[in-house]
Amino acid sequence: MAKLPHDDIYELVREPIDAAALARNVRAPEDGAVVTFDGFVRNQSHNRSTLYLDYEAYESMALAKMREIGLQIHEKYRIHRVAMVHRLGRLEIGQTSVFIAVSAPHRAAAFDACRFAIDTLKRTVPIWKKEYLEDGAVWADGELPPAPAATPRAKPAS
Amino acid sequence: MPLAPSRTAGYNSPVPPVSQTIRVTVLFFGRLKDVAGHGADSAELSDAATIEQLFALYAARYPELAKYRSSVVASRNQEFAAWDTPLRSGDEVAFLPPVSGG
Numbered sequence: 001m002a003k004l005p006h007d008d009i010y011e012l013v014r015e016p017i018d019a020a021a022l023a024r025n026v027r028a029p030e031d032g033a034v035v036t037f038d039g040f041v042r043n044q045s046h047n048r049s050t051l052y053l054d055y056e057a058y059e060s061m062a063l064a065k066m067r068e069i070g071l072q073i074h075e076k077y078r079i080h081r082v083a084m085v086h087r088l089g090r091l092e093i094g095q096t097s098v099f100i101a102v103s104a105p106h107r108a109a110a111f112d113a114c115r116f117a118i119d120t121l122k123r124t125v126p127i128w129k130k131e132y133l134e135d136g137a138v139w140a141d142g143e144l145p146p147a148p149a150a151t152p153r154a155k156p157a158s
Numbered sequence: 159m160p161l162a163p164s165r166t167a168g169y170n171s172p173v174p175p176v177s178q179t180i181r182v183t184v185l186f187f188g189r190l191k192d193v194a195g196h197g198a199d200s201a202e203l204s205d206a207a208t209i210e211q212l213f214a215l216y217a218a219r220y221p222e223l224a225k226y227r228s229s230v231v232a233s234r235n236q237e238f239a240a241w242d243t244p245l246r247s248g249d250e251v252a253f254l255p256p257v258s259g260g
Contacts, residue, residue, distance in 0.1 A: 055259070058254065086260075127258070143258075146238070147240065148239065151242050
């Protein structure tokens, strides 16, 4: 398996995410751009007021999948460093739940890689949010990650 | 002093056991954890039982789980896995509802 640059950051945290520090962290003199995605808690969901959210993860697999996304964007785009951090536990309105920063020599690769990273994270990383609304708590609708349909069958001996 | 009779005599029988069982760790997340009432369990299965058979075992115990079968993906040892994947002793299987991170 290919290795990630050792200065990339992939983390699950329970404390507030320091977005500015992460964005600074991926910068290097040879870069010309940093693109960041800051996902934070919205005050409503499906026209119902949100009180707060609670995130949980299958932590070992979520980290492995986040690193896999990192590998993919390093392979697909000419980027330099990646920071990808997701927060777990109770989050209040306006608090950052996920933050991604990508640095690159040129902006196009950084934009494309950051977009690919958040889209893929939302589809494949095993993290769930429960929405605490004014009238009760519900698990957020999500996306079913793509999984293999069937294991390859062993060929019959000939 | 006389030697004590070997206590291991007969232990290394050349005949393998007829049927073997395996033990796997089972994890439930999100709404599936609510339905199953717990997040982690340990299950005993016949050798080479599949993920589908493991899910059926829990669906029999918690009938509401069966309703979610079409909106669940499974993983084996932290990798998404097909339902017909045969299991081995020590595997960690997780049943995952649609993900909603971000």
